[in-house]
Amino acid sequence: MLQRSNERYSYNPTLKWNPEVEDYFINAYGSSHFTTISNALTRPSSYSCIRVNKLNSTSDGVIEKLSAYLMDKEGRFEINKCGVDRLEDYVLFVKGSGPHMVEYGDGSEKCIKEIIVSRKCAEAVLRGAQVFVPGVLACSAHVEKGDIVAVSVAVEQPGSVGKWGVGITRGTVLHGTQTDPHHFERTGLYIGQGTAMLSRVGIFGVLQGIAVEITNKVFDLPSFHDVLKGDIFLQNLPSIVAAHALDPQPGERILDMCAAPGGKTTAIAMLMKDKGEVIAVDRSHNKVLDIKKLALEMGLNSITAYKLDALKAVSGSNASTDIASPHCSNGETFDSPGSGPFLLKEMPSVSVNEIPPLPCKETDLPCILTQQDNNYGFKFSEFVKKILSMFVDKSRLLGFSSEKTQRLLQLMQLVKEKLPKTVVGDEGKTNKTYLSKADVRKNARRMRNGPGRSQSVGGKVETSKGFSQSSFDRVLLDAPCSALGLRPRLFAGEETLQTLRSNARYQRKMFDQAVKLVRAGGVIVYSTCTINPGENEALVRYALDTYTFLSLAPQNPRIGGPGLVGSCELSDGKYEEWLRPGEEDLVQKFDPSSPLDTIGFFIAKFSVGQKDALT
Numbered sequence: 001m002l003q004r005s006n007e008r009y010s011y012n013p014t015l016k017w018n019p020e021v022e023d024y025f026i027n028a029y030g031s032s033h034f035t036t037i038s039n040a041l042t043r044p045s046s047y048s049c050i051r052v053n054k055l056n057s058t059s060d061g062v063i064e065k066l067s068a069y070l071m072d073k074e075g076r077f078e079i080n081k082c083g084v085d086r087l088e089d090y091v092l093f094v095k096g097s098g099p100h101m102v103e104y105g106d107g108s109e110k111c112i113k114e115i116i117v118s119r120k121c122a123e124a125v126l127r128g129a130q131v132f133v134p135g136v137l138a139c140s141a142h143v144e145k146g147d148i149v150a151v152s153v154a155v156e157q158p159g160s161v162g163k164w165g166v167g168i169t170r171g172t173v174l175h176g177t178q179t180d181p182h183h184f185e186r187t188g189l190y191i192g193q194g195t196a197m198l199s200r201v202g203i204f205g206v207l208q209g210i211a212v213e214i215t216n217k218v219f220d221l222p223s224f225h226d227v228l229k230g231d232i233f234l235q236n237l238p239s240i241v242a243a244h245a246l247d248p249q250p251g252e253r254i255l256d257m258c259a260a261p262g263g264k265t266t267a268i269a270m271l272m273k274d275k276g277e278v279i280a281v282d283r284s285h286n287k288v289l290d291i292k293k294l295a296l297e298m299g300l301n302s303i304t305a306y307k308l309d310a311l312k313a314v315s316g317s318n319a320s321t322d323i324a325s326p327h328c329s330n331g332e333t334f335d336s337p338g339s340g341p342f343l344l345k346e347m348p349s350v351s352v353n354e355i356p357p358l359p360c361k362e363t364d365l366p367c368i369l370t371q372q373d374n375n376y377g378f379k380f381s382e383f384v385k386k387i388l389s390m391f392v393d394k395s396r397l398l399g400f401s402s403e404k405t406q407r408l409l410q411l412m413q414l415v416k417e418k419l420p421k422t423v424v425g426d427e428g429k430t431n432k433t434y435l436s437k438a439d440v441r442k443n444a445r446r447m448r449n450g451p452g453r454s455q456s457v458g459g460k461v462e463t464s465k466g467f468s469q470s471s472f473d474r475v476l477l478d479a480p481c482s483a484l485g486l487r488p489r490l491f492a493g494e495e496t497l498q499t500l501r502s503n504a505r506y507q508r509k510m511f512d513q514a515v516k517l518v519r520a521g522g523v524i525v526y527s528t529c530t531i532n533p534g535e536n537e538a539l540v541r542y543a544l545d546t547y548t549f550l551s552l553a554p555q556n557p558r559i560g561g562p563g564l565v566g567s568c569e570l571s572d573g574k575y576e577e578w579l580r581p582g583e584e585d586l587v588q589k590f591d592p593s594s595p596l597d598t599i600g601f602f603i604a605k606f607s608v609g610q611k612d613a614l615t
């Protein structure tokens, strides 16, 4: 048996990149600096940055309330004002610690029980979160509620045909011996130890809740889940700085083009003292609900949120949308479906009883799909994929990360609940019962909007048809991007030069819309949470060269470093141009390895002169 008591596992991950991307970054940053950045990305920032909602009357004494909350955590966390000019009176840093050596085991000679979590789950744990049920991939046999478990992470490994994969499926049982097929993953990267809040059966039997409460963490940062809701907001320092760069004034009309979950939208509304109009749009229905919920929690009335594709933000605009959307900073994958005719119309009838009981394992999926095809003589797999394709980026459909699988399972459950009740006869012929048109419409709405919608604040989301040209004083484009600045990051190999360039094309199309929407004399702020110059400095070059009436404007506060000057030759022989001398100090680039210890981030602020007829 594998004995883990008193063994020590140091936290020392190496970030894996696609080799082409690595070469490109080395060219941009220099070899040793890029290694430093890459290493910094594998660690969380050493502090949590908290924005206090000054406008909320209950926020009085929030520092005291926060201190009391942190004191309850055995006084492990120090709280300080951030010390940055203009942010000093409302931005706090809560200092964490790490990496720590964790002693795995309960001190006894017994074989240690373990769980393996998905990478996304591990990244959240390293930032202070607990392990939630959907994040658990595998678990030792016989784990019971209250057991001490060691938590490790399944990081993507090179698989067959050049693809990356975790090589482990949800629900896997770990046997604790060296002959366990998952021994390799189990000797992987350990991120802490905690107490199981559910038994093994429970963990794989429910869809949500805390699976493990982490007690010994490799990185010790507090969890702010549900703490002082409405009074404080956990936000990265550069995001707060981006809202300041926009410099919104009370009474103005502001557009936040990619706004969900609303971190910067609410920061902007606060800076405007909630006077004026902040229009926040996002293309995802559920995410628009998130913005509305946050605005309501914070008591901000100046915010109006709409569902809108920012590529069509100018009313009457017919910008092409045939470019794959980047996966954005918050790990967004499930966008709500578009408004096209929903597939219930074409939905075949299925025997409700035959849809496999949930939960089932990811490995079961191909089997379920084929079985259903065989059983019913229609392509059940196509049916499920069709539903899925409305929620996830098609190109990543086959990736089946644990979150996606979980979502698929939820969807299948929903399908099961909402399908017309049919009975399969002896000969396999179906006797159909039909739903009324109203039921069909209601079901379609439920499936489109997700099960939680009726519980959400506001429930309804308005779709905007776009806005008139030059109708905003200021526009923030916090663009969806490759998110290669987010920390901690345990794997980066999924991004290729091709995906990075596709992101850049997408961002330029969005920027074109921003330029049309802002008035002459107004301001555009462009930001990303990536260190990729193709999505940052090259966007600035595109903007300045395409729209000669734009100029880079100074930012206040400016605490980030300079942008990259120069250009680089790409693999297809084309050149990517970055900044020109003199421009570098007008943008701010947050380097994750700098003493500010932030995520990687980029901000450019443009002043808009007299627009020419072409825009």
Ligand SMILES: C[S@@+](CC[C@H](N)C(=O)[O-])C[C@H]1O[C@@H](n2cnc3c(N)ncnc32)[C@H](O)[C@@H]1O
Residues within 6 Å of the ligand: 239, 257, 258, 259, 260, 261, 262, 263, 264, 265, 281, 282, 283, 284, 287, 308, 309, 310, 311, 325, 328, 329, 330, 332, 478, 479, 480, 481
């Ligand atoms: C970087 S996140 C925005 C974070 C947000 N600004 C904040 O501070 O909380 C990018 C957002 O862009 C949205 N998005 C992606 N493509 C979009 C599009 N075509 N139109 C509108 N929103 C889009 C995503 O849904 C995601 O919420």
